[in-house]
Amino acid sequence: MxxxxxxxxxxxxxxxxxxxxxxxxxxxxxxxxxxxxxxxxxxxxxTPGKTGPLLGLFGxxxxxxxxxxxxxxxxxxxxxxxxxxxxxxxxxxxxxxxxxxxxxxxxxxxxxxxxxxxxxxxxxxxxxxxxxxxxxxxxxxxxxxxxxxxxxxxxxxxxxxxxxxxxxxxxxxxGGYVYGCLDSISLTSPDALKNPTGPSVTLVRDFLHLPYLSKVITDTHFDKRDRQGRLVTFVGRLVQEENDTAITGLGVDEAGAMLIDAQGIGRYYGPGHAWLVRPLKKPATIVAGQPLTYASFPIVGLGPKSTLDFKTFKVDNPDFTITARVDKGVLIRSDRQGEPHAR
Missing domain, CATH: 3.40.50 (Rossmann fold)
Structure with missing residues (x-):
């Protein structure tokens, strides 16, 4: 227009x-x-040209x-x-x-x-x-x-x-769900996993209403700041509270970006990865005053050759797939291309 x-x-x-x-x-x-x-x-x-739909998720x-x-x-x-x-x-x-x-x-x-x-x-x-x-x-x-x-x-x-x-x-x-950081103190993964229902896990609903992201919560500076654990916590708590196992987490690495086109196809740009956290089940334990426990689920990494269909969350050409679980507040990740990852 x-x-x-x-x-x-x-x-x-x-x-x-x-x-x-x-x-x-x-x-x-x-x-x-x-x-x-x-x-x-x-x-x-x-405006010189035509505008078109695009969502730009920069890490x-x-x-x-x-x-x-x-x-x-x-x-x-x-x-x-x-x-x-x-x-x-x-x-x-x-x-x-x-x-x-x-x-x-x-x-x-x-x-x-x-x-x-x-x-x-x-x-x-x-x-x-x-x-x-x-x-x-x-x-x-x-x-x-x-x-x-x-x-x-x-x-x-x-x-x-x-x-x-x-x-x-x-x-x-x-995202359709937002980590609001309402205490203005950036939550760490260990603290989130240790107390998933605590007051610092401030989750906001009904803010922006973007296509393809209604059941998504995003996170930023992802691998550099070790935010896998807190995103898993956000997803687990939302799945439990909303009674909706389709709720999904998407982390984007620093200096990277995920662009989502009009058809809901996401493509990653830059170094690092986008990280898809989609357990499709409720946590085994998410109780006030107790650490999180979550049975095994995949974490899928997307690179520049990967695509993510946000209509189905199907990933083509993933860079890696990690199997993860949470045991009493500790996130345990399987190997990625032979390298151990446990956080």
Whole structure:
């Protein structure tokens, strides 16, 4: 869908900022209730190409440029809007200058729920060709966005067949279930496995509603930060509480990305892997005050030659398959290509 110049001009006028530029200044281009606004490029330009559906699941840290260029292409080479809870223009400038291909990149740094009801902010969201969530602390996103007009606008963006994605904390909020990190202390795998029903296992429901991810919880910086155990814990607790064995975990490694197309086919980009955790059964033990116990289940690793059909969760050409189990709070992994993995 082409973003007409008149619509872009309206958004720029509402924000009372002259943003059709490619230079950077210290402060924001505009300030609204509970947010700051930045932009680079020509927000008045028409979108050069057609937009199409795409979900971009980026694991954190450096991103694979090829994956982000695909994201920009699916945005019609048009107007990317970055949502963050902290920082300024640095992420948008990286997208515009280093990734390239977008006529403009705008940033909304959102601090509280007041921003999510502001008509000027909502005008920017409504005219975005692609939306991307930055990293940080996902509890800020949950607290400031959930239940607001912004929350509804993000769902509407996806229903309109436009790309949406996120990195690190921005990936963490893309699933139908979310680890909210509501105590703002990143949960470790040993702590999660030791106390799977504890207060730090903060699971959020009914936030974003993205296709193919309704029964998925995601995790980030996955292998580098040893998050297999906590994702297994999240899945086990959700399976138990929702009485739904189809609930699935997907971890994405740092510097990697999983892109999901309109048909629900996911492809991995970059180093590392995406990790599919799908036990298809309830935990043997998930009781308050007791460590987790889970009978054996597979963990499937996807690399650049793998595909994952999110309609069925069938993996073609997996890089590896690990058999894992949890015994009284200890995650035990089988060999991967002859190398022992027990965590």
């Amino acid at each position: 082409v973003r007409f110049a008149s619509a872009a001009a309206m958004a720029a006028l509402l924000l009372s900022a002259s943003v059709a530029r490619a230079d950077a200044s210290a402060g924001p281009d505009a300030v609204g209730p509970g947010y700051e606004y930045y932009a680079i490029g020509d927000v008045n330009a028409p 954190g840290g450096d991103w694979p440029v090829e994956a982000f260029r695909t994201f920009v292409k699916q945005s019609g080479g048009g107007h990317i809007v970055v949502l963050r809870a902290r920082g300024g223009r640095e992420l948008q400038d990286e997208i515009y200058k280093d990734v390239g291909g977008a006529v403009s990149v705008e940033t909304l740094v959102i601090h509280n729920e007041d921003a999510g009801e502001d008509p000027k902010l909502l005008a920017v969201i409504a005219h975005a060709d692609g939306i991307f969530f930055g990293g940080g602390d996902q509890s800020n996103y949950v607290r400031a966005w959930k239940g607001t007009a912004l929350n509804k606008a993000l769902d509407a963006h996806v229903k309109a067949g436009k790309p949406i994605g996120g990195t690190s904390a921005g990936l963490a909020v893309l």
